[in-house]
Amino acid sequence: MANETVFKRYARNPIITAKAVPRANSIHNSAIVKEKNGYLGIFRVDEIDMNYTLHVGRSRDGIQWKIEPDRIRMRSGDPDVVMTDHSYDPRITKIGDTFYVTWCNSDAHGPAIGLATTKDFKTFKQWENPLPPANRNCVIFPKKLNGKFAILHRPSDRGHTPFGDIYYAESPDLVHWGCHRHVMSPTQGWQSTKIGPGPHPIETDDGWLLIYHGVWWSCNGFVYSAGAALLDLEKPWKVIARTRDYLLYPTELYERVGDVPNVIFPSSATLEPGGRIRLYYGCADTCISIAEAKLADVIAWVKTHGA
Numbered sequence: 113m114a115n116e117t118v119f120k121r122y123a124r125n126p127i128i129t130a131k132a133v134p135r136a137n138s139i140h141n142s143a144i145v146k147e148k149n150g151y152l153g154i155f156r157v158d159e160i161d162m163n164y165t166l167h168v169g170r171s172r173d174g175i176q177w178k179i180e181p182d183r184i185r186m187r188s189g190d191p192d193v194v195m196t197d198h199s200y201d202p203r204i205t206k207i208g209d210t211f212y213v214t215w216c217n218s219d220a221h222g223p224a225i226g227l228a229t230t231k232d233f234k235t236f237k238q239w240e241n242p243l244p245p246a247n248r249n250c251v252i253f254p255k256k257l258n259g260k261f262a263i264l265h266r267p268s269d270r271g272h273t274p275f276g277d278i279y280y281a282e283s284p285d286l287v288h289w290g291c292h293r294h295v296m297s298p299t300q301g302w303q304s305t306k307i308g309p310g311p312h313p314i315e316t317d318d319g320w321l322l323i324y325h326g327v328w329w330s331c332n333g334f335v336y337s338a339g340a341a342l343l344d345l346e347k348p349w350k351v352i353a354r355t356r357d358y359l360l361y362p363t364e365l366y367e368r369v370g371d372v373p374n375v376i377f378p379s380s381a382t383l384e385p386g387g388r389i390r391l392y393y394g395c396a397d398t399c400i401s402i403a404e405a406k407l408a409d410v411i412a413w414v415k416t417h418g419a
């Protein structure tokens with residue numbers, strides 16, 4: 113095991129494996145939110161036919177989960193707006209009493225971004241895809257900015273995407289998206305090939321804290337790690353600071369070995385007692401783990417380990 117940064121891994125990682133769902137081949141890269149009486153999640157479940165869809169899960173402590181064996185069935189009222197059999201990498205953001213779910217809704221024309229809303233995790237209203245192919249990472253800010261919904265996303269290609277920058281966009285109605293701004297590009301080392309937004313940004317006095325994944329291309333394939341940036345509170349396409357050093361790198365066996373080796377894919381963060389954040393991340397496209405840090409320590413790390 114290598115040195116840890118400010119994040120400390122949970123000793124009993126991984127917390128979720130394929131055993132949680134009868135037909136699962138793997139469960140990883142999933143979205144979790146903390147509510148008053150427990151935790152709710154939307155899980156990427158790759159099944160034994162290697163199709164991948166989204167399932168609801170519930171937990172009292174955020175560690176032991178019950179995940180529904182059946183996929184989510186969304187309602188759109190339009191036969192052309194559907195959740196495909198290749199739906200993956202969800203994110204959840206709560207604004208007011210509504211949960212906004214974004215995910216990669218991949219069909220014959222390539223990976224697009226899907227969008228749905230729910231208030232109870234029982235009925236889901238699916239909206240038009242906010243972004244066309246090719247794009248497979250999108251997360252919504254936890255409040256409207258200047259009266260508009262705002263997202264961070266990462267345009268891609270139809271394959272495994274050996275490139276990728278993070279962009280910003282906003283919408284007055286969740287349907288029409290504009291004000292497209294470039295936010296960040298890959299730089300060096302662990303984030304030299306592509307980067308993509310992870311959990312929804314966390315509002316702090318120092319700016320929006322964005323935890324993101326960075327990828328470098330080794331002779332054995334992609335290696336996914338986690339880093340963080342601080343974005344301007346009013347103009348989040350302006351980067352205040354950004355880590356040069358990674359925050360989490362695949363060092364543990366469950367991060368190094370799996371269907372896609374060497375992957376840490378940060379996808380959710382919850383605020384916990386004592387000013388801590390708990391990061392949920394997919395491991396080697398096989399299972400889910402957690403790591404915790406003090407929010408103040410993460411911010412200090414970004415400021416002092418900057419690019």
Ligand code: BMA
Binds near residue numbers: 141200201372397
């Ligand atoms: C995501 C998904 C996965 C992929 C992964 C690494 O963007 O596309 O299918 O393997 O990255 O976890």
